[in-house]
Amino acid sequence: MSGNIAKHVFVMAGTGSIGLIAIFMVDLLNFFYISALKNPSYTAAVAFAGSLGFILSAISIGSSIGISATVSRLIGAKKRGKARRYAATFLAVMLCIATLLAALNFIFSRQLVSLIGGKGEALEGAVLFLRILAPAFPLLCLVMAISGLLRSLGEANAAMRVTLSGAVCAAVLDPIFIFGLDLGLTGAALGTIFSRILICANGWYQLSKHDILAFPRLKEIKPALKAIAPIALPAIATNLATPVGNLFVTRTMSHFGNDAISALSVIERSVPICFAFIFALTGSIGPIIAQNFGARIFERVKETYRWALRFTLGCVALIWLIFFLNQNLLIKLFHIQGIGIPIIHFFCDYLVEGYAFLGLLFVSNTAFNNLGFAFYSTFFNWGRATLGTIPFVLIGFYWGPEGILTGMTAGMALFGTLAYFKAKNVIHNLHLRFPEALA
Template identity: 50%
Template sequence: MRHVLVMAGTGAIGLMAVFAVDMLNMVYIAHLGENALTAAIGFAGAVIGLQIAVSIGLTIGISAATGRAIGAGQHEEARQIASSALAVMLGLSCLLGFGTMAAAHPILHLFGARGAALEHASTYLQIVSPFLPLICLGMGSSSLMRVVGDAKGSMHITLLGALVAAILDPILIFGLHEGLTGAAISTALSRFVVATVGLRGALRHDMVTWPTPSRILPDAKHVASVAMPAILTNLATPVGGVYVTQSMARFGLEAVGGQASIERTVPVLFSLVFALTGSVGPIMAQNMGAGFYGRVRETLTAALKLVLLSIGATWLILVALQNYVVAVFNAQGDAAMLIHLFCSLTIGSYLFVGMLFVANAAFNNLGHPLYSTAFNWGRATLGTIPFVGIGLHYGPAGVQLGQAAGVLVFGTLAVITAFRVTRNLSGPALPHSTAPLTASDIPTTSAEAAMAELDELTPLPALCDQDGSLQNHVKTDSRPT
């Protein structure tokens, strides 16, 4: 639990800072008094969500592959895999970013944007999308720092990016009167900071080098075995979100603006839950590589406890403060109604979203990434389209209630399956015990090899500092944490 708290807690602080800046962007734009601008953020956010989903999937693949290597004491192998994967990630993100810039207008029209909202959202995407490779590099570097246990360093990457955006946003939006364009420029500059700081951190831990050309293809295939299902998994949520945005668009710009306000608020409120996916994954992968299957199960249980506590506490607070939330977003009409409904009722559905996120982390890092894909796409299709379709007959509130209802089934099934997966883990494992190891405890093909491993592994000191980081132990000690 302490390890999960340290890794997820520091990750949550960084995520909260980033998402808080996004939420402030929404607040700033809302106070300009133009519904078209508020709706434009909603439409542009749906497209950016798809881009980031691809980036997260690639990051999960890098994290899982390098985490297992670190857990098995193979630091050089982890570094080579990470370097090859980052090179491929940069190439793919360039194609996606510049492709989105070129096709922004037709994509947004497909999502339901019209008139002034379409023009504003197109301008925003055309400024932000070319900088997608920078945020991908920052995310990938941050995941490598979590893999080696540098939770604080990973947190600092996102904190600095958020700080830059927080300073520039009001200056560009209000001071220079750039409006939504100013928000886009601020986002682009903050991505540059995230990439620079992240790469420096990965280099400091010797987790990145120039990729070896002969290794790029085989390493990319290795990472892709997890990354491709993870990309499909992470695409499911924004694809479902696109359907919800299209449905809200039928009820006018106020409904789209209200939905966009909620979508900007949720990541801030549940930063700890969002951070768990990226934080517990490396913990599971390392212990999987080390053969400590009991610790894998403990990690899953600890993460679910944190989800329950985080969402329960947040729900109580929002019920009491919902009028202030509406006032902050300057919401009127349908937008205000949707925010009230979220704060008082549908926020509870995020308990099951959190369960799904934690289960996905288990599947991606324990060799069952297709389970994540199946459950997420099940939620985005069977858990969204029929429920939201029924809700359409009852207005914007029905759409939100339908979206909330669909996740209940898939979140529950996913977490049940995750526990089954952890129970079925098997293979040669080091004993989860503080007692001295004996030769019979270590699977090997010869008594001499067993004694050599015994000399290396006994005693087994703690490798983590009090903050949960491996720090300098990574390069000097190949034993699993």
């Protein structure tokens, strides 16, 4: 609650972004190697499968937020025994739910891919990819939970190393399976599974050093859910908004063929890596805002929010320049063809800067969540995913693929701006809403 805010925010976000890049890199490497086969149907298949996979990832991330936040609070309250029991029990429940979702994903994969526009060879490839990956969905939940638990124990560096090991594994195994063994899409899926197994094994080893997991018990299910679900469920709801909105964009873009879907997938997989600093920024400023809010140092809350916005705008400006200067390299690296080429050019030239508004939304949502206004976070996220996506994308559809992306960006701009002004109002009036010392 003292010291240079700008330095604290920058360092926390910088270290956090490394772990996020490692997680996102696994998907990007998969797509990169598949695109090297120069078959638009294969790249479209991975794109369709990835769009549905993001839904499962959102559930995993939301669950991990719940378990890590609860364990952190219990450890801070000197209730380590309860933390061990709740963590183990909730993890067991989460794995059971993940297994059920994986089974549903396996059974209904064809219907799901068809629903978002998959056809022909791309449909068959996406179904194959999803069905191979389905049994590994519980592993994804375990990966996210382990990472969250390590962070709750103050082992941020260990969590980062664990996720990095998965990215390295994928980088090594993907080309072996895809090209060396000539397994194509099957090889890409197997590479992902083995990388998750490695992360789980490595993470479990790191967790074992801290003895943070007791043996799960049936009688602990109710109290564990009562403690963790109020945090996990809103986090899941908030995290689901973006992939749900992206599913609609994918379905609309599918009308323009596999080349358009491939270009969209390059964008969707490049953006999280390039803007990992912003995503990490939202996670790093949360504790800073919460600590100063609890101490009623509202001026430092304002300063933290302002610096987060400045770093966001600076990051977007830098990334826009990188995309602008390297758009031809991007097209060449991922073997973009046909209508996908002008889509990439249009995005790099005109739309990357629009992610500044997404940054405003994310930073504002973090402020809402840590100041006791989580409702606004869910509202603005789902507002962007629905009212900020569907009508804008439908209007943009009449101007082709570029119009779809422009509509999506316009929706981001609208809800990012609204969230910014609301967050600014909330922070400005903190001294009026909380005049007494917080317990």
